[in-house]
Amino acid sequence: MRVIAGSAGGRKLRTLKGTETRPTSDRVREALFSSIGELVDGATVLDLYAGSGALGIEALSRGASHATFVEGNTAAVEVIERNLEELGFRPRADVIQADAAVFVAGPSVKSYDLVLIDPPYSVGLPSDVLEGLLGHLNQDALVVVEASSRLGEVATPEGYLLGHRKKYGDTMLVFMNPLGPKS
Numbered sequence: 001m002r003v004i005a006g007s008a009g010g011r012k013l014r015t016l017k018g019t020e021t022r023p024t025s026d027r028v029r030e031a032l033f034s035s036i037g038e039l040v041d042g043a044t045v046l047d048l049y050a051g052s053g054a055l056g057i058e059a060l061s062r063g064a065s066h067a068t069f070v071e072g073n074t075a076a077v078e079v080i081e082r083n084l085e086e087l088g089f090r091p092r093a094d095v096i097q098a099d100a101a102v103f104v105a106g107p108s109v110k111s112y113d114l115v116l117i118d119p120p121y122s123v124g125l126p127s128d129v130l131e132g133l134l135g136h137l138n139q140d141a142l143v144v145v146e147a148s149s150r151l152g153e154v155a156t157p158e159g160y161l162l163g164h165r166k167k168y169g170d171t172m173l174v175f176m177n178p179l180g181p182k183s
Contacts, residue, residue, distance in 0.1 A: 006061030053080035104132030
């Protein structure tokens with residue numbers, strides 16, 4: 001697995017051995033970042049269920065100002081740390097070992113412009129995480145969830161405006177924006 005584009009384009013990424021994580025394919029990462037384009041430049045990024053950190057690292061490589069990686073698996077956290085060090089992105093990143101739902105239920109220390117959520121496919125759209133995330137988002141934030149394309153129709157999560165969906169084989173990307181404060 002490699003970084004697709006940007007300052008670290010072509011550089012190799014370490015991944016977790018075994019089947020505990022499912023890295024986002026190069027094809028899906030390339031399609032995702034092509035579709036969001038300049039939104040990444042200068043953005044604060046949150047990578048939930050980070051795995052190897054490939055999504056957040058791709059954002060950093062493409063000009064994101066900062067990325068926070070949240071991952072519950074200890075071995076995966078070590079892989080993220082090594083990838084960030086080897087690519088020189090460590091100063092622009094925080095790595096937090098925590099369950100995604102627990103992290104978003106906590107107090108908002110930062111607010112994010114772009115959130116990349118790649119839970120296990122068995123989770124689908126993690127409604128508890130999406131609900132807790134609302135307090136961590138900037139007004140014009142974009143949230144992208146990677147899910148199984150077998151998920152079928154996607155109900156709009158509370159507090160979000162559901163955007164488009166794109167399918168790539170077994171993978172579906174679901175784009176959404178927060179509705180903003182209720183009046």
